[in-house]
Structure formats: structure tokens, C-alpha cells
Amino acid sequence: MESKNIAIIGVGLIGGSFALQCRKKGIANRIVGVDNNKMHAKEAISLNLVDEMLELNEAVLKSDVIILAIPVDAIISILPGILDLVKNQVVIDLGSTKKLLAESISNHKNRNRFVAAHPMWGTEYSGPSAAMEGAFENKAVILCDLDKSADDAVKIARSMFEILNMQIFEMNSFDHDLHAAYVSHISHISSFALANTVLEKEKEDRAIFEMASAGFESTVRLAKSNPEMWTPIFKQNKDNILDVLNEHIMQLRKFKSCLEKENWDYLKELIENANQIRRIIQ
Amino acid sequence: MESKNIAIIGVGLIGGSFALQCRKKGIANRIVGVDNNKMHAKEAISLNLVDEMLELNEAVLKSDVIILAIPVDAIISILPGILDLVKNQVVIDLGSTKKLLAESISNHKNRNRFVAAHPMWGTEYSGPSAAMEGAFENKAVILCDLDKSADDAVKIARSMFEILNMQIFEMNSFDHDLHAAYVSHISHISSFALANTVLEKEKEDRAIFEMASAGFESTVRLAKSNPEMWTPIFKQNKDNILDVLNEHIMQLRKFKSCLEKENWDYLKELIENANQIRRIIQ
Known part of the structure; x- marks a missing residue:
């Protein structure tokens, strides 16, 4: 897989750790971050998790892959707007629930640019300072409803999780x-x-x-x-x-x-x- | 503290780990083990947790300090018989409950040779093969009803737990x-x-x-x-x-x-x- 321009929406524990691993494994060419929390935005820069912090729309337009690492209610809120903007990009969420999210975008014209993923990794800490090198390694990741995603989008998502040494499982959102x-x-x-x-x-x-x-x-x-x-x-x-x-x-x-x-x-x-x-x- | 001849009754997770640490820290001169489980007895020897396995009475008579590291019902069963045998020895239990045990020996003539201890360390594994070097380090140990134990017995128990780098707390059995x-x-x-x-x-x-x-x-x-x-x-x-x-x-x-x-x-x-x-x- 060629290295990508990646946008990480939410540079906390999960997003920050994902950024660190993408950089380390050569998945990312350039990483931009998006975060409403100004203190977290500053921390993400000073901890060198991302190259720069941008507004959401700009980050989406400038990236090949958009990673959603925010609370699951916020994912449902902003995913439709992101899908409005994308053309060939791939949007991947890392949230812990899938059914309502799947339902909320089922009729979106760009639904097939989205891949639903749940990496089975986390710690009890939060925020950019909780980001850890070596995260996700040898853990499971569940990909959901892959029949609703475009083949090329699934291929990119799979490659990324494989390079992160994750074990990929597939199931539908309900299960x-x-x-x-x-x-x-x-x-x-x-x-x-x-x-x-x-x-x-x-x-x-x-x-x-x-x-x-x-x-x-x-x-x-x-x-x-x-x-x-x-x-x-x-x-x-x-x-x-x-x-x-x-x-x-x-x-x-x-x-x-x-x-x-x-x-x-x-x-x-x-x-x-x-x-x-x-x-x-x- | 001069190094002691120690008897470990029950050479499993707790007793085996205690033996390893006593040897490493120079607390033990010689360690004998006692265990009803013949397979555990063999393992304790082959893992070099103890110098030899003996019958209970012989082990008690040949030791300065007797450590009880068996299930709490077994402690209540055998402690009176052990106290019948001891003269200047110190008997220390490492069990997780204290009140019934304290009551069961309250009138024993040698009650004051006994020190009740609960080290706040353990793992989910059991048996001699679960014994770990470095166990107990920096953990709490609760000593109970110290007013019922002889001063010299308390002094020896305290010294041992201090050398094991444990933090000592005192309370009564009920609390x-x-x-x-x-x-x-x-x-x-x-x-x-x-x-x-x-x-x-x-x-x-x-x-x-x-x-x-x-x-x-x-x-x-x-x-x-x-x-x-x-x-x-x-x-x-x-x-x-x-x-x-x-x-x-x-x-x-x-x-x-x-x-x-x-x-x-x-x-x-x-x-x-x-x-x-x-x-x-x-």
C-alpha cells in the first residue's frame, strides 16, 4: 500500500495512538488532526502525534483516508457531512457501537466510501497524552457490513489494519x-x-x-x-x-x-x- | 535479623513465592516444605522452591519460623496442633480471612507464638509452578491482633515483611x-x-x-x-x-x-x- 495522507478526527487515546502507529509503520505520508478541544489540539501538536491541526472540512478535502476516533454519538452527528464532501476518499470509524451508525447513513449516496471498524484495543485513560506507541498490535479488529462498502475502500482499510498487525474479523453491525x-x-x-x-x-x-x-x-x-x-x-x-x-x-x-x-x-x-x-x- | 530455618506449609502460589523471596533476601537459612499433594511436593523440589519436603511435625520441630500458606479452612484445622508442638518458634499464617481463625485459637496456651498476616499479593494461578520471584515487593501486608502475640514473635514477623519490602499495616481481625x-x-x-x-x-x-x-x-x-x-x-x-x-x-x-x-x-x-x-x- 502506498502511504497516505491521513486525517484523524479526534486526537485522543484512540486517534492519537492510531496516528503514532500509522507513522511508525509507514502507512501515513502526512497526518492532519481535527479536534474541537483546543487544549487537546495543542497537545497533539506538541506530542508530535500529527503534523498539523485543521478545520474538519479542510482536513477531509486534503486527505486520502479519514479516521473517526470520537465518541459514538459524535460519529453519528458528523459522518453524513463528511460523506457529503468525499469523492474517492475512504472514511473509517473506530467506534465501539455500529448498528445505529449503520442505520444513520444507510441511504447516503456516498455510503460506500465508509468502512465501519472496531479495533478491540483501549486503555482506561483518555486524551492525547494517553496515546501509546505499540497500540493495536496483535489485537482483533471487527469490520462491519463490508458488503455496503466499495471494494477499493475495503481493500485500503484491510491493508491498514494488516500493517498494524491486527487480526481482522467480519460481521454485521447487529451481531x-x-x-x-x-x-x-x-x-x-x-x-x-x-x-x-x-x-x-x-x-x-x-x-x-x-x-x-x-x-x-x-x-x-x-x-x-x-x-x-x-x-x-x-x-x-x-x-x-x-x-x-x-x-x-x-x-x-x-x-x-x-x-x-x-x-x-x-x-x-x-x-x-x-x-x-x-x-x-x- | 539472623537467617532462619523456615518451614513452608503449602508450597503453592503463595508459599512457593514466599520461599523464593525468603531465599533471595537472605531471610532463610534452610527451607523445608510440607504439602499433602504429592505432585506439588515433587514440583516444589524440582523447582528448587524448598530444600526438602518433610512431614508436618518434623518440619515444625526443625524450624524457627513456620509459615502457613494453605486454604483458610485448612489453617483453622492444623494451627492448634502446630501450636501444641512449638516452644520458641514463630508461626505466621498468610491467609485471607482472620476472625474465625483468631477465635479458634484464642484460648490456646501457645497463642502468643502465632502472628496473623495477610499479604495483599496473589495471582489467579495456583500450585508450585505459579510461584513467582519478586512477589510481595512493595505490597501491603496486614498484621492482625498483634496484642495477642509475643513481642519477640511480632519482631521477627515484622523484620521478615520489612526485608520483603512490604508495607505493614495493623488492625484487628474483625476490621x-x-x-x-x-x-x-x-x-x-x-x-x-x-x-x-x-x-x-x-x-x-x-x-x-x-x-x-x-x-x-x-x-x-x-x-x-x-x-x-x-x-x-x-x-x-x-x-x-x-x-x-x-x-x-x-x-x-x-x-x-x-x-x-x-x-x-x-x-x-x-x-x-x-x-x-x-x-x-x-
């Missing part, structure tokens, strides 16, 4: 949102709720600060994640997340019932069953 | 179990239940395998933890864990209610509140 609820969104809700559980009691005692263990840190790490990013994800994937959340509460109630009834054999069975997660994560 | 429910035990229940939630649905689709993200891995990592270790912890700390679990389910219901009622402002507030966990974990 994507269902699975994302299980493998990503519920983890965040669980972690947010766990943090709130502990913070509720921490008012009474500071011992928790001193005792916080690695296991605790691991389960509440995601609770540091950005509300501006996650509220729109939960909003757009409401129905799937409610299904999973109900299941999760039911599973927690099984543990509760074992404790209340002192049913230690069944409690041990529940743990042994949970151990099978080893099949999924090493 | 320990209350706080441990928040900073450790609930994380495990949450993680077990999350794993069961996903595994329940994974029967329907293998996409989860392919999509599993780092965030998912972080929250379900603890679900790989050993049932033999965790069932007795949950049993012994039942009342505290039930309190925290009820609070956690209530916090999850708040998220559920926001989704059902489409109350996105309150959902965002819940996330912002959870973000305050940054005060506790960096």
Missing part, C-alpha cells in the same frame, strides 16, 4: 453490537459499579486505600474510563447491554444465594464453572 | 475481614459472576473468543482463581461479603435503571462518580 455488549461493555459497567460499591463504603473508612490489592486494581481499572466516551456507547447499545446486565445480576444472585443458604458445594461449582474462562483468555 | 471483603473478596465474586455471564452466552456463539479485549481480560482475570482456596474464604467471611455483594447488586441496578429509563444524565453521573476510584488506584 457486532450484541457481542460487544458481552466482551467489552459489560466489563465496564461491572467495573464502574464495583468502584461505586467501594467508594460508597470508603466514606466510612480509609483502610481501603491502604489495602487495595492487585486483584482489586485489575477489576476496577476500567472504572477510570472516560464518561464522554462511554455514556454514548451505553446509550446506543442499550438493549444488548440490558440483556447482559440482567444475566450478570442473575449470576451474582446465585453467589448471594449460596452464601445465604451456606450452600458451599454449589458455590464451589459456580467457581469451577467460572474457571472455564481459561478457554477464552490464557 | 480486617470487613475491609478484605471490599478490597479483595468482592472483586473475585464479581469476576467469577462475569465469567459465568459470558460463558452462559458463549454456548450460543464463538465470536466472543475472537473479540475478547484487554478490558474484558482485566475484569475476568480473577475468574481463573482456585476454588479450593476461594470457597473457604467466602465461607469464613460470609456476612461481610453478603453486605458488599448486596451493595454491589444495588449499584448495578442503578445502571440498569438508567438504561431502562434512558436517564443518560444520571448514567454519566454514575460513571463520573466511579472515576473517583483514581483517588485509590493510580
Whole structure:
């Protein structure tokens, strides 16, 4: 693939990390950034994530590939306007929900210049300073509804993710949102709720600060994640997340019932069953 | 502190890691192991965690310091018999619950040779092969009910944990179990239940395998933890864990209610509140 002029809309954790990797891997000839947040715009320049910051329209017109790395509600807001402007460019989003987005542009005359992508990478931090070299490497990326995208656009998107050493999977937007609820969104809700559980009691005692263990840190790490990013994800994937959340509460109630009834054999069975997660994560 | 002859009862993740660090830091002159599991006993020798494996009584009589690193129900079973044997030795347990243990030996004539310790370190793996160099470093260790232990026993325990670069905190057994429910035990229940939630649905689709993200891995990592270790912890700390679990389910219901009622402002507030966990974990 020839190196491209790339526009990154949203130079935060995801967009900034994507910029760094595109530069490192020779995907980008020149990278321009777009960001409404003036402080983030300055940081992106000083951290050398992008070559310059431009207004949205100018950035789109000057680029071969436009990457959307902003909250999923903002993607739905601005994608139609971007598609109005493009001719041969490729527009790729990196958002965590796909169904509503797909519906929102289904009748756009330039729909086929768009490729929907969800890279399964992120951290609990946000903003340009959270951008990391080595991001995305060996992670999965889900491409959605590829039958709606032009062949050349799909080819460019595929090449980019391959050069970033990502494993590409394909599914439709509907299935994507269902699975994302299980493998990503519920983890965040669980972690947010766990943090709130502990913070509720921490008012009474500071011992928790001193005792916080690695296991605790691991389960509440995601609770540091950005509300501006996650509220729109939960909003757009409401129905799937409610299904999973109900299941999760039911599973927690099984543990509760074992404790209340002192049913230690069944409690041990529940743990042994949970151990099978080893099949999924090493 | 002069280096000691140390007996490690239970040469698994915790006992094995403790042995490695005691050797590395010069705390141990000679280390003997005790383990009912014959395969673990062999592994401990072949991995060079201990110098030899002995029967319990012989190991106790030949050692200056006896470390208990077995499940908390087994600690309650064998500690009285060990205290029957000791004269000037120090017995230290590394278990995750303290109140029932403290009660079980409160009238033992050699109670003051025992020091209750809970190092806030562990991984989701178990057995001798899970033992790690560098374990415990810079982690907290909670010492309980020190007024019930002899001064010289406390001094030796403190010295050992200091040499292991651990931060020592003191509290009574009752408070320990209350706080441990928040900073450790609930994380495990949450993680077990999350794993069961996903595994329940994974029967329907293998996409989860392919999509599993780092965030998912972080929250379900603890679900790989050993049932033999965790069932007795949950049993012994039942009342505290039930309190925290009820609070956690209530916090999850708040998220559920926001989704059902489409109350996105309150959902965002819940996330912002959870973000305050940054005060506790960096």
C-alpha cells in the first residue's frame, strides 16, 4: 500500500495512538488532526502525534483516508457531512457501537466510501497524552457490513489494519453490537459499579486505600474510563447491554444465594464453572 | 535479623513465592516444605522452591519460623496442633480471612507464638509452578491482633515483611475481614459472576473468543482463581461479603435503571462518580 495522507478526527487515546502507529509503520505520508478541544489540539501538536491541526472540512478535502476516533454519538452527528464532501476518499470509524451508525447513513449516496471498524484495543485513560506507541498490535479488529462498502475502500482499510498487525474479523453491525455488549461493555459497567460499591463504603473508612490489592486494581481499572466516551456507547447499545446486565445480576444472585443458604458445594461449582474462562483468555 | 530455618506449609502460589523471596533476601537459612499433594511436593523440589519436603511435625520441630500458606479452612484445622508442638518458634499464617481463625485459637496456651498476616499479593494461578520471584515487593501486608502475640514473635514477623519490602499495616481481625471483603473478596465474586455471564452466552456463539479485549481480560482475570482456596474464604467471611455483594447488586441496578429509563444524565453521573476510584488506584 502506498502511504497516505491521513486525517484523524479526534486526537485522543484512540486517534492519537492510531496516528503514532500509522507513522511508525509507514502507512501515513502526512497526518492532519481535527479536534474541537483546543487544549487537546495543542497537545497533539506538541506530542508530535500529527503534523498539523485543521478545520474538519479542510482536513477531509486534503486527505486520502479519514479516521473517526470520537465518541459514538459524535460519529453519528458528523459522518453524513463528511460523506457529503468525499469523492474517492475512504472514511473509517473506530467506534465501539455500529448498528445505529449503520442505520444513520444507510441511504447516503456516498455510503460506500465508509468502512465501519472496531479495533478491540483501549486503555482506561483518555486524551492525547494517553496515546501509546505499540497500540493495536496483535489485537482483533471487527469490520462491519463490508458488503455496503466499495471494494477499493475495503481493500485500503484491510491493508491498514494488516500493517498494524491486527487480526481482522467480519460481521454485521447487529451481531457486532450484541457481542460487544458481552466482551467489552459489560466489563465496564461491572467495573464502574464495583468502584461505586467501594467508594460508597470508603466514606466510612480509609483502610481501603491502604489495602487495595492487585486483584482489586485489575477489576476496577476500567472504572477510570472516560464518561464522554462511554455514556454514548451505553446509550446506543442499550438493549444488548440490558440483556447482559440482567444475566450478570442473575449470576451474582446465585453467589448471594449460596452464601445465604451456606450452600458451599454449589458455590464451589459456580467457581469451577467460572474457571472455564481459561478457554477464552490464557 | 539472623537467617532462619523456615518451614513452608503449602508450597503453592503463595508459599512457593514466599520461599523464593525468603531465599533471595537472605531471610532463610534452610527451607523445608510440607504439602499433602504429592505432585506439588515433587514440583516444589524440582523447582528448587524448598530444600526438602518433610512431614508436618518434623518440619515444625526443625524450624524457627513456620509459615502457613494453605486454604483458610485448612489453617483453622492444623494451627492448634502446630501450636501444641512449638516452644520458641514463630508461626505466621498468610491467609485471607482472620476472625474465625483468631477465635479458634484464642484460648490456646501457645497463642502468643502465632502472628496473623495477610499479604495483599496473589495471582489467579495456583500450585508450585505459579510461584513467582519478586512477589510481595512493595505490597501491603496486614498484621492482625498483634496484642495477642509475643513481642519477640511480632519482631521477627515484622523484620521478615520489612526485608520483603512490604508495607505493614495493623488492625484487628474483625476490621480486617470487613475491609478484605471490599478490597479483595468482592472483586473475585464479581469476576467469577462475569465469567459465568459470558460463558452462559458463549454456548450460543464463538465470536466472543475472537473479540475478547484487554478490558474484558482485566475484569475476568480473577475468574481463573482456585476454588479450593476461594470457597473457604467466602465461607469464613460470609456476612461481610453478603453486605458488599448486596451493595454491589444495588449499584448495578442503578445502571440498569438508567438504561431502562434512558436517564443518560444520571448514567454519566454514575460513571463520573466511579472515576473517583483514581483517588485509590493510580
